Amino acid sequence: MTIDLQKMKERLESKQQELQVQMSELRKEAGAPEGWSEPAEDYVELEEAASELTNRSQGQSIFANEVLLLTEVRAALKRIAEGNYGMCVQCGQPIAQKRLEALPWAAYCIKDEERLEQERSFMI
Numbered sequence: 001m002t003i004d005l006q007k008m009k010e011r012l013e014s015k016q017q018e019l020q021v022q023m024s025e026l027r028k029e030a031g032a033p034e035g036w037s038e039p040a041e042d043y044v045e046l047e048e049a050a051s052e053l054t055n056r057s058q059g060q061s062i063f064a065n066e067v068l069l070l071t072e073v074r075a076a077l078k079r080i081a082e083g084n085y086g087m088c089v090q091c092g093q094p095i096a097q098k099r100l101e102a103l104p105w106a107a108y109c110i111k112d113e114e115r116l117e118q119e120r121s122f123m124i
Contacts, residue, residue, distance in 0.1 A: 076105040
C-alpha cells in the first residue's frame with residue numbers, strides 16, 4: 001500500500017487553514033478588557049480578575065500549541081513539495097502508513113518519536 005500524496009496534501013492544507021482560523025479567533029479572544037490593569041476594589045472584582053487571568057493563560061497555552069502544530073503541518077507540506085514526505089527526518093526510514101494516516105504531519109518514525117519524547121521528559 002502506498003501513500004496517496006495528493007490526499008495527504010489536501011488533508012494538511014485543510015488542517016493548516018483550520019489552525020489559522022482557530023489562531024485568529026484566539027487572538028480576538030485574548031484582547032484585554034477595559035480596566036484590566038486597574039486594581040480590583042473588592043473581592044468580587046478580584047475574583048473576576050483572577051478568573052480572567054486564568055482564562056487568558058489557558059488561551060495563551062492553546063495558542064502556543066496551535067502555533068507548534070501549524071509549524072509541523074507546514075513542514076509536512078514542505079516535505080511533500082521536496083519529495084521526502086513519509087520518511088523519518090531523523091533516521092530516513094519510512095514512517096508507517098497508519099501513523100501518517102493518523103498524523104499526516106508526523107516527521108518521525110515511531111522509534112525516533114519515542115526516543116525524542118523520552119529525551120524531552122528528562123529535560124522537564
